[in-house]
Amino acid sequence: MIDRHFPGPATRYPVPFRGLPLLLLLALFLLPGLVGHDPWKAEDATHLGIVWRLLQGDGGLVLQLGRDAWPDAMPLYYWTAALAAKAFAWLLPWFDGARLATALYAALTLGFLALASRELHGRDESASAPLLLAGCIGLLVHSHEAQPAIAFLAAQAATLAGLTLLRRHPWSGALVFGGGALTAFLAAGLAALPGLLLPLVLLPWLAPRKTLVVPLLLLSLALSAIGPLLWSVLLTPAQAGVWWNGELAQLRSLEASWRNALVLLNMLPWYAWPALPLALWTLWARRREWLTATPAPALLLPLAAFLASFLTVVSTVDAKSVAALPLLPPLALLGAGGIKTLRRGATNLFDWFGMMTFTVAAALIWLGWSAMVFGLPPKIARNFVKLAPGFEGSFALFPVLFALALSAAWFWLIFSSPRSPYRGLTHWTAGVTLLWGLVAALWFPWVDYGKSYRPVVAGLTQALPAKHGCVAVRGELSPALKASLDIFGDLRPLPLASSEGKRCDWMLALVPVKSSGTAGTGWERVWEGARPGDKTERLRLYQRRAG
The missing domain is CATH 3.40.50 (Rossmann fold)
Structure with missing residues (x-):
């Protein structure tokens, strides 16, 4: 049988990058921009300030910013960042070393999501979900700053992987889920757990045998409860009271939840691009499955995880960019199942749009670099000076060589990739990597000049x-x-x-x-x-x- 969308066997959809090339692409996405600049205004400086207090011997279970306790923050990311800062002190400034914790948790997120994608969609599609998540616009900045929310994403991806493993390895799946839930608590606190626990209602469809549903549920819930119970024991009564009050204070009123929901719905079309349209396409393309008694886990699980995360976010935090991050992994996992069903015209349009968008954007970044360093073109150079008065650009050989290598790799990729339903997705994620790499190499001195205190x-x-x-x-x-x-x-x-x-x-x-x-x-x-x-x-x- 021949695939009606693309030539070749219908059962295999080759991804342009596999193995080491795929790992190289994701490494190029994760690592540039984490080092080589000061703590920046807003999230980056705030979280690094907490790490700095840890390195000075202040804080521990209850974290500290300046002189003030920071009781709402959970310690997992900050502990990891402090350890990374010490481990790489021989090579990097402490704040650059601390940001490597973000790369660690982002890599774990992509790895667990690849495992979940393989279990839901098949071995040949294991790379699609991490590629789709890495290509999401909303993830880009937050995955390159000191950001504890990325530690929660790693835990969320672990819970998704655990649920997908239940059918083939039920006890291992429950252990992975429980470990992910425990990690999520240490990363984001009690208010983050409902979004992870609600998908457990799907156990009757995910467990290999009905007799295992109750034991697997009890094991998953028991592991998930370890974190809150231990936390209540480890804190002093006064600290525990402050912590519980802070957790309960996160609950939003019905009116505030509605406002949050509207903000998120307005944000998602660009924030979750291209995962959102692909997820919606998956639901449409497989709509007939909803008429059956048991829709496939590849549809049920990601959709349930997204809805649970959405309800948790709108009811516990104020809607903003970093708060919407937990919506991305379920959307990527759902969208990954619909890529191979796209019509050739839609795939080619997505591919063409990505190639044109990132090629033009890369040219503009190079043009901006020329304006900063050489003053050409003068009008653009004046705009950069106006935005950062006093900044003087200088030529640095290594960053320019890195940017040239990225640009050359981009043109090699778009001209040499084999035709495939996954070509557009791979080009999109490679394009996001190109843009971020060029900005990190060519523009970061200017950005650092304006965003550092x-x-x-x-x-x-x-x-x-x-x-x-x-x-x-x-x-x-x-x-x-x-x-x-x-x-x-x-x-x-x-x-x-x-x-x-x-x-x-x-x-x-x-x-x-x-x-x-x-x-x-x-x-x-x-x-x-x-x-x-x-x-x-x-x-x-x-x-x-x-x-």
């Missing part, structure tokens, strides 16, 4: 005398700024309203850029600074007037 904190510490004593802060600093003050300046300001803060002779205030206000009587401004191009906030330092 290092120059701001350096100016602040120079304005302070060597024995300045304590520093108070008026108002609330952002977590990223609080972390950066600690990392770059060994500054952990005290709240001005506290009894200790009232005795400080130095005060920090975060103010709008155009603010001309003063700190009130008794204070004299001695310094102010901001990140280059920052149009929203400035940091000001005041000294108490003598007398």
